[in-house]
Amino acid sequence: EIVLTQSPATLSVSPGERATLACRASQSVSRNLAWYQQRPGQAPRLLIYGSSRRATGIPARFSGSGSGTEFTLTISSLQSEDFALYYCQQYNNWPPAWTFGHGTKVEIK
Amino acid sequence: QLQLLESGPGLVKPSETLSLTCTVSGGSISGSHYYWGWIRQSPEKGLEWIGSIYYSGTTYYNPSLKSRVTISVDTSKNQFSLKVDSVTAADTAVYYCASPGELDPNVFDFWGLGKMVTVSS
Numbered sequence: 503e504i505v506l507t508q509s510p511a512t513l514s515v516s517p518g519e520r521a522t523l524a525c526r527a528s529q530s531v532s533r534n535l536a537w538y539q540q541r542p543g544q545a546p547r548l549l550i551y552g553s554s555r556r557a558t559g560i561p562a563r564f565s566g567s568g569s570g571t572e573f574t575l576t577i578s579s580l581q582s583e584d585f586a587l588y589y590c591q592q593y594n595n596w597p598p599a600w601t602f603g604h605g606t607k608v609e610i611k
Numbered sequence: 612q613l614q615l616l617e618s619g620p621g622l623v624k625p626s627e628t629l630s631l632t633c634t635v636s637g638g639s640i641s642g643s644h645y646y647w648g649w650i651r652q653s654p655e656k657g658l659e660w661i662g663s664i665y666y667s668g669t670t671y672y673n674p675s676l677k678s679r680v681t682i683s684v685d686t687s688k689n690q691f692s693l694k695v696d697s698v699t700a701a702d703t704a705v706y707y708c709a710s711p712g713e714l715d716p717n718v719f720d721f722w723g724l725g726k727m728v729t730v731s732s
Contacts, residue, residue, distance in 0.1 A: 503674075536718040545707055545722035546658070551715045558714065589658055593717035598646075598671045600717070602658035 504528055504592050506603035514611040521577040523606045525590035530570045534594040537566055537575045540587040540605075549588075550575065577608070585610050613638045615708045617726035623702075624732050629695040631726055633708030634688075641666045641686040645716035649682060649693045652725075653704035661706075664691055698730045 505528040515521045525535065533553040538546035548557040550566035553573060563578040577584055590603040619631035633647070640647060646663035653659075662672035664682045672680050676695070684691040695702055705725040712720035 534717065536715075538719075545709075545725055546719070547722075548714075548718055548720045551718045555714070557720060558712070591658075591718065598660075598663060598717070599674060600660040602660070604657045 503599060504531060504594065504601050506590050506592055506601055508588075508590060508603035508606050510606060511604075512607045512609060514609050515580050516611045517582060518579050519611075521580055521584075521608055523575040523577075523588055523608070525568075525573040525575070525603050527571045527573070527592055531592040531594035533569045534592060535566075535568070535573050536591045536593065537564075538589045538591065539584075540589065541583075542586075546589060580608070584608065613710060613712065613721040615710065615721055615723035617706060617708050617723045619726060619728070621727055621729060623698055623728060623730050625699055625730055626697055629693070629698050629702060629728055629730070631693045631706055631708075631728070632690050633692070633723060634690050635710070636689070639686075640684060640689050640691065643710070645711045646671070647684070647691050647708070647710045648719060650707045650709055650719070651704040652707065653701075655701070656704075659704075661693065661695075700730050702728070703730045704728060 507526045509524045537550040540546045554566045565576045587605045589605045614636045623629045648663040649661040662682045664670045679696045681694040707725045709719035709722045
């Protein structure tokens with residue numbers, strides 16, 4: 503099983519500042535990595551797929567990068583609605599054995 | 612726009628079978644070319660992919676759950692279903708059905724609201 507480790511577990515950021523979240527894979531997943539946002543009481547929402555492609559309707563302040571085992575999600579200028587949980591997901595296996603990271607909570611500083 | 616909605620019992624006794632159904636609207640399961648999935652979320656394990664099914668019935672399961680899980684599809688009702696046998700307290704979670712969209716068949720672009728299932732006597 504490919505294990506995804508997200509860091510930090512909690513990130514305290516002021517509105518308007520930049521947030522940088524990391525996701526490390528236990529083995530290479532090429533660029534087959536996605537990021538999701540989850541607000542309290544809601545289902546996850548797809549932000550990024552293919553390491554750096556924004557999903558439909560996702561603001562440009564969200565960007566993803568990385569390949570292999572190291573990935574980053576950057577939120578360039580945090581808005582109030584961005585304080586939430588963020589998860590990465592790898593989908594490099596076939597047949598599928600997709601896994602998620604344990605999440606990073608972005609909270610208001 | 613696809614919409615998915617989970618339904619089923621919210622309380623299941625230990626050792627019994629958990630059964631949930633996902634009803635799809637705004638699109639056709641049989642008209643799609645990707646896999647429809649079940650994912651669960653608990654405080655202990657976080658998000659966990661359970662398995663996925665193609666409209667033709669081809670299934671893939673999480674190896675850690677494979678021996679207890681069955682996913683099936685009913686294209687006439689535009690639904691797909693999940694069964695988890697011999698449940699324990701560790702199966703207590705919010706269960707989501709989800710599907711890719713047109714972006715990438717391996718990621719989940721559309722999600723149901725989630726169904727909280729508690730395993731308890």
